[in-house]
Amino acid sequence: MGKEIGIREEMPRQAPEVRRCNFDEVALGYSVEQAVGEAKRCLQCKKKPCVAGCPVEVDIPAFVHLIAEEKFLEAAKSLKTTNALPAICGRVCPQEEQCEQLCVLGKRDQPIAIGRLERFAADYEAANVDPAGKCDVTDRRPPVANMGKVAIVGSGPAGLTAAGELACMGYDVTIMEALHDPGGVLAYGIPPFRLPRTILNREIDYVRSLGVTIETNAIVGKLYTLRELLNEGYDAVFVGTGAGLPQFMKIPGENLNGVYSANEYLTRINLMKAYKYPEYPTPVRVGKKVAVIGAGNVAMDAARCSLRMGAEEVSIVYRRSRAEMPARAEEIENAEEEGVKMDLLTAPIRFIGDDEGFLKAMECIRMELGEPDSSGRRRPVPMEGSNYIQEVDTAVIAIGQSPNPVVRQSEPDLQTTKWGGIITDEETGLTSIPGIYAGGDAVTGAATVITAMGAGKKAARAIDAYVREKKGL
Amino acid sequence: MYKVVKKTRIADVVTLLEIEAPALAKKARAGQFVIVRLNEKSERIPLTLANWDAAAGTITIIFQHAGRSTHELADVQEGGEIRDVVGPLGTATEIENYGTVVCVGGGIGVAVLKPIAKALKEAGNTVISIIGARDKSLIILEDEMREASSELFITTDNGSYGRQGFVSNVLTDLIAEGRKIDLVFAIGPVPMMRVVADLTKQHGLRTVVSLDSVMIDGTGMCGGCRVTVGGETKFTCVDGPDFDAHQVDWAELVMRKKTYAHQEKCQLDAYKGGKG
Numbered sequence: 001m002g003k004e005i006g007i008r009e010e011m012p013r014q015a016p017e018v019r020r021c022n023f024d025e026v027a028l029g030y031s032v033e034q035a036v037g038e039a040k041r042c043l044q045c046k047k048k049p050c051v052a053g054c055p056v057e058v059d060i061p062a063f064v065h066l067i068a069e070e071k072f073l074e075a076a077k078s079l080k081t082t083n084a085l086p087a088i089c090g091r092v093c094p095q096e097e098q099c100e101q102l103c104v105l106g107k108r109d110q111p112i113a114i115g116r117l118e119r120f121a122a123d124y125e126a127a128n129v130d131p132a133g134k135c136d137v138t139d140r141r142p143p144v145a146n147m148g149k150v151a152i153v154g155s156g157p158a159g160l161t162a163a164g165e166l167a168c169m170g171y172d173v174t175i176m177e178a179l180h181d182p183g184g185v186l187a188y189g190i191p192p193f194r195l196p197r198t199i200l201n202r203e204i205d206y207v208r209s210l211g212v213t214i215e216t217n218a219i220v221g222k223l224y225t226l227r228e229l230l231n232e233g234y235d236a237v238f239v240g241t242g243a244g245l246p247q248f249m250k251i252p253g254e255n256l257n258g259v260y261s262a263n264e265y266l267t268r269i270n271l272m273k274a275y276k277y278p279e280y281p282t283p284v285r286v287g288k289k290v291a292v293i294g295a296g297n298v299a300m301d302a303a304r305c306s307l308r309m310g311a312e313e314v315s316i317v318y319r320r321s322r323a324e325m326p327a328r329a330e331e332i333e334n335a336e337e338e339g340v341k342m343d344l345l346t347a348p349i350r351f352i353g354d355d356e357g358f359l360k361a362m363e364c365i366r367m368e369l370g371e372p373d374s375s376g377r378r379r380p381v382p383m384e385g386s387n388y389i390q391e392v393d394t395a396v397i398a399i400g401q402s403p404n405p406v407v408r409q410s411e412p413d414l415q416t417t418k419w420g421g422i423i424t425d426e427e428t429g430l431t432s433i434p435g436i437y438a439g440g441d442a443v444t445g446a447a448t449v450i451t452a453m454g455a456g457k458k459a460a461r462a463i464d465a466y467v468r469e470k471k472g473l
Numbered sequence: 474m475y476k477v478v479k480k481t482r483i484a485d486v487v488t489l490l491e492i493e494a495p496a497l498a499k500k501a502r503a504g505q506f507v508i509v510r511l512n513e514k515s516e517r518i519p520l521t522l523a524n525w526d527a528a529a530g531t532i533t534i535i536f537q538h539a540g541r542s543t544h545e546l547a548d549v550q551e552g553g554e555i556r557d558v559v560g561p562l563g564t565a566t567e568i569e570n571y572g573t574v575v576c577v578g579g580g581i582g583v584a585v586l587k588p589i590a591k592a593l594k595e596a597g598n599t600v601i602s603i604i605g606a607r608d609k610s611l612i613i614l615e616d617e618m619r620e621a622s623s624e625l626f627i628t629t630d631n632g633s634y635g636r637q638g639f640v641s642n643v644l645t646d647l648i649a650e651g652r653k654i655d656l657v658f659a660i661g662p663v664p665m666m667r668v669v670a671d672l673t674k675q676h677g678l679r680t681v682v683s684l685d686s687v688m689i690d691g692t693g694m695c696g697g698c699r700v701t702v703g704g705e706t707k708f709t710c711v712d713g714p715d716f717d718a719h720q721v722d723w724a725e726l727v728m729r730k731k732t733y734a735h736q737e738k739c740q741l742d743a744y745k746g747g748k749g
């Protein structure tokens with residue numbers, strides 16, 4: 001190839017010793033020069049292989065080209081035709097496994113930094129058009145409104161996307177959210193140093209600006225049932241209630257004070273803002289020595305929050321080896337730079353408390369990797385006699401979450417799998433009840449922001465088709 | 474925003490708020506609760522639905538001024554607003570015609586007990602109620618409980634009102650008299666529920682308690698409210714708050730309720746200090 005491709009632009013970040021003491025965003029974003037430089041590396045491939053890696057089919061070469069031409073606002077507009085939440089996806093998508101993995105440049109060199117460019121365009125638009133976050137939406141709004149009414153249950157990425165899509169098709173959309181703030185995991189789970197709340201709120205305001213109403217404190221299954229929503233004027237319902245039910249390990253001492261599920265720990269810190277305690281009075285116990293069990297994104301977030309809350313020693317305790325760690329490579333690197341220790345091939349088998357019931361230690365056992373299991377990964381096998389006791393004041397269990405149970409429990413006709421996932425038609429998101437659709441973590445179990453958004457989008461199209469057929473439109 | 478339409482101090486350190494929440498008022502059932510967050514910074518605190526009026530579109534909460542959050546809530550003015558009220562949460566109490574039911578309530582637990590006693594009576598049960606508190610000034614809802622019961626006993630620890638002693642003393646007497654009892658509800662401070670549970674266990678009387686573990690979301694999402702019942706971990710906010718008294722791991726509940734004792738004290742001192 002004749003063209004000089006150049007090396008990928010690095011993302012400026014806060015220095016580890018500084019950022020480990022604050023909740024401000026770690027990655028600082030590209031400058032205009034960096035963004036343009038990075039965008040110019042793109043080969044503008046005719047076949048657009050990268051697009052196939054994106055669950056919402058962002059037209060990657062198109063928006064990257066607009067950045068290369070310094071048409072930043074148009075780049076943002078182009079993004080928003082397929083992705084209602086570009087500033088969020090640009091930050092939290094596991095791009096290395098999705099769009100960037102399929103970028104042709106990645107074969108010999110480093111792929112285009114698609115996520116970083118996406119973030120750049122969205123941030124540029126917010127900073128330069130209307131800092132309050134109200135975007136020009138007229139070009140997305142079809143002239144015919146009043147297609148019908150749709151209720152969306154849950155305001156995570158799946159619900160927000162489905163809502164945005166349907167609003168743009170002319171539907172009157174209401175999101176019902178059980179918590180007091182919208183955003184789902186984006187609000188209660190992912191910490192502000194990875195996703196600043198101003199950015200989350202900006203994206204939520206954008207969805208609102210499309211005409212979507214968000215009703216908080218509305219727990220479906222209790223305040224309204226799915227059937228009632230259908231009977232009381234909604235043409236269809238989309239369920240995007242996520243996978244919030246925390247799994248525990250079922251080992252002795254797990255209910256001691258100081259042993260948390262990652263959900264509780266992160267909810268206290270992020271949603272209830274315990275990091276601003278006592279200004280925000282919700283407490284959390286972060287001891288000097290914190291052990292986080294698990295090695296996914298959730299575990300990395302809990303570990304990095306612990307450092308910022310003042311813990312002196314934070315370790316990730318994981319029963320397999322580094323190669324199997326499910327977290328994004330970038331987040332593992334960030335965590336290690338900040339001083340999180342990795343205790344690999346190790347599993348806790350018991351928590352030990354003091355006389356008052358507070359956690360003081362944890363008994364662990366070393367593991368070795370044996371034969372591959374059903375997931376294809378080598379199964380960790382305990383090494384007999386390798387037990388040891390480690391002092392800890394706080395333990396956070398981040399070994400996975402299952403779908404939220406409230407909606408399912410209130411609706412016996414809604415078919416679910418053994419582990420609680422809502423059963424849907426893969427193409428449409430249709431559940432076992434006509435008019436009720438579902439998508440995101442509630443269907444797949446814990447997955448990613450962008451897959452949840454992809455599911456929201458598919459379901460929106462199917463809902464539109466369903467309502468049109470029903471009404472003969 | 475949820476408007477406070479009525480506020481009454483019903484006992485020394487107990488406040489009643491009637492709040493506008495029409496959708497909630499339509500769905501509330503005995504044994505369920507709400508989570509309230511006063512303003513943008515406040516904690517989320519669980520409080521039982523003490524009453525509701527679907528026609529008026531209001532719900533009622535009754536709470537003891539325990540720590541900072543409940544003190545703040547008690548400072549809300551009539552006509553003022555509460556930022557967040559979510560519910561109805563938890564599984565409703567199983568109401569059927571059991572025959573004769575004894576409802577035992579201690580302290581603020583009577584606020585939780587009242588809608589249950591009322592629903593039991595409406596379902597045709599003979600309801601015998603025993604309510605008690607440390608002192609006369611802390612006895613609440615006497616008239617409402619009288620109305621919900623065929624018989625009402627009142628006790629105070631110091632003898633300032635009703636019979637001197639504990640609610641469990643009256644229950645012991647009823648059992649000794651050979652009264653027919655089909656089911657017991659016991660709601661109040663953990664030590665009280667525990668004593669009742671021990672007593673009824675000896676006599677093989679089925680007993681239901683309502684637990685008040687520390688909560689955050691109240692939707693089954695955090696597991697912070699977990700309790701051990703019959704050797705299994707349960708989430709109080711979705712599996713409860715009602716549980717079989719004889720299966721509850723009381724020691725663990727007492728321990729877990731102390732998780733934030735230190736922070737709670739500091740917060741209360743700071744709040745009171747701030748008010749001068």
Ligand SMILES: Cc1cc2nc3c(=O)[nH]c(=O)nc-3n(C[C@H](O)[C@H](O)[C@H](O)COP(=O)(O)OP(=O)(O)OC[C@H]3O[C@@H](n4cnc5c(N)ncnc54)[C@H](O)[C@@H]3O)c2cc1C
Nearest residue numbers: 154156157158178184185220241242440441447448449452
């Ligand atoms: C700590 C953490 C870090 C993560 N990091 C990443 C990352 O870096 N990149 C990535 O791609 N993914 C990440 N994920 C995964 C990602 O956040 C989820 O896959 C995604 O949020 C799922 O979206 P969702 O819309 O299906 O559900 P959720 O985001 O879970 O939202 C569901 C919403 O529904 C509400 N709800 C539930 N029940 C009811 C009800 N009965 N009535 C009304 N509302 C209800 C909930 O309160 C919640 O707000 C992370 C997850 C966690 C927990």
Ligand SMILES: Cc1cc2nc3c(=O)[nH]c(=O)nc-3n(C[C@H](O)[C@H](O)[C@H](O)COP(=O)(O)OP(=O)(O)OC[C@H]3O[C@@H](n4cnc5c(N)ncnc54)[C@H](O)[C@@H]3O)c2cc1C
Nearest residue numbers: 518519520521536537540541542543685686687688730737
């Ligand atoms: C299902 C349920 C129903 C309840 N119903 C009532 C009621 O009708 N009336 C009433 O007066 N009280 C009720 N409570 C208890 C009430 O929630 C607490 O008194 C209140 O949260 C105390 O907050 P505080 O900041 O004022 O006190 P704090 O100083 O924080 O604590 C005082 C006491 O309240 C407990 N507590 C603190 N935070 C919480 C929390 N988030 N969740 C649960 N308990 C907590 C502590 O363990 C401590 O024992 C109920 C609790 C539950 C779980």
Ligand code: SF4
Nearest residue numbers: 054058089093098099
């Ligand atoms: S939304 Fe995510 S997967 Fe799609 S192009 Fe953007 S960063 Fe890549």
Ligand code: SF4
Nearest residue numbers: 042043045050103104
């Ligand atoms: S594959 Fe890579 S180089 Fe080709 S268009 Fe996509 S981003 Fe550009």
Ligand code: FES
Nearest residue numbers: 691693695696710
């Ligand atoms: S309060 Fe969070 S699960 Fe019950």
